[in-house]
Amino acid sequence: MSPNGQRDGRPNGQRTPPATNTAIFVGHFTMPRGTTFITHTHPVHQLAWSARGLLRVRSEQGSWLLPPSLALWIPAGVPHTTEAAGDTVMRSPYVDPARSAQIIWTDPTVVAVGPLQRSLIDHLANLDLAAGPRTRAEAVLLDVLTPVPVTSVAVTEPRDPRARAIALALTAAPADGRPLAAWGAEVGASARTLARLFVAETGLPFGQWRERLRMQAAMPLLADGRALETVSRHTGYATASSFVAAFHRIVGLTPRQYFPAHSGDPAVENSVRRVRGRVEP
Template structure:
């Protein structure tokens, strides 16, 4: 088991590792991870298990909050068999940082590593997968919404602006993302919301920034999609992991 900040071992271009990888955010929100062509956003406490051999790309920027933990497949026979959301709670983060920064006898380190694996728990509906379309007919729409999630133009409006038919836009979104336009926009809004909440921005302000008229409507939609209320994605207090 080894931890790395992604600077050397992971690159933005798609690649694979012989080891399993567990990605997590050391601070704030990390949204610069792509696994099997799907963008992922990880808020504090969230992790993503990526099995050995799975194509992925991760930011090498010095500002990234993303950290990756590598695990020898032979050392973790209980590991998930596919990409899965996991919990990386404060206790696990502190222990991983301690293992990365301090030397200790081999047997003690092995015991601590086993504790780390035991602390990683399954947590469905915790990380947000956002497929970004590549089809040029709708990529411009997707990029515009990603830059301004509060943009409330209808599918027909977007079709007119891009000189395409509404039917073409509908089919392209379904083919490229597996979602309807409305479903994809909701996912994009929640992805933006997770990032804003991770920066400590109040729920009411986040609601307006991602296109909801009221905090209650946003909270209901967020809880329905993410499985947790928005306030659970605000930064943890009293935990300082560097």
């Protein structure tokens, strides 16, 4: 059960969206920070999208932190957990698989949500919409769902108590840049042993694992509109440009592209230009 008494991923224990004769039903959920819909599945496709706030979706395929500019297409039958990473309003279209055969994604897929997609979702939320306009709007929404090259920043926590102690410490203080040799002196293992443990138990070398963890720590701060320099310092990067370069390399988008509401920040603009090679660092 979630913190606000919701079960099975649906309010009041309801397991699936109400039966309708439409291709798309739009569910509306007000989710205070920390609200969680525990692991569940749907017999229909879901487009997990927050009209406001930050939505976290986890599945066996990855973990995604989604601002209003992005949504996650979750195919029918895929187990997933949904959580409000901030005070969130989720407006989630549920799509009948029999009436959306043009979408062939079999894994969770991140898609862009711009003004057109947002307007169509709001339009389809009107249950009094006549059949003709609804059918046309449903077809347009499905037609304009466009994947974006976002990489999941999920990290696996190691099981070995020595490596796990390091993981917990870095989760609490992601800017800590100590090498494995220094951590080894603290937890009682050699750097070589710790390096082997991280690869064996997380699937990533320690450096890559830490960078992904830093990106996870950065996203809620970026979503809250924190200054880029502040986010950079909090996550262990000496400059805003070095943080933007790392974000782009790991996530697949720049912070400006991921959180377009903050694209007017001069620090973001200058750092993105450096990443693209238009300004010397």
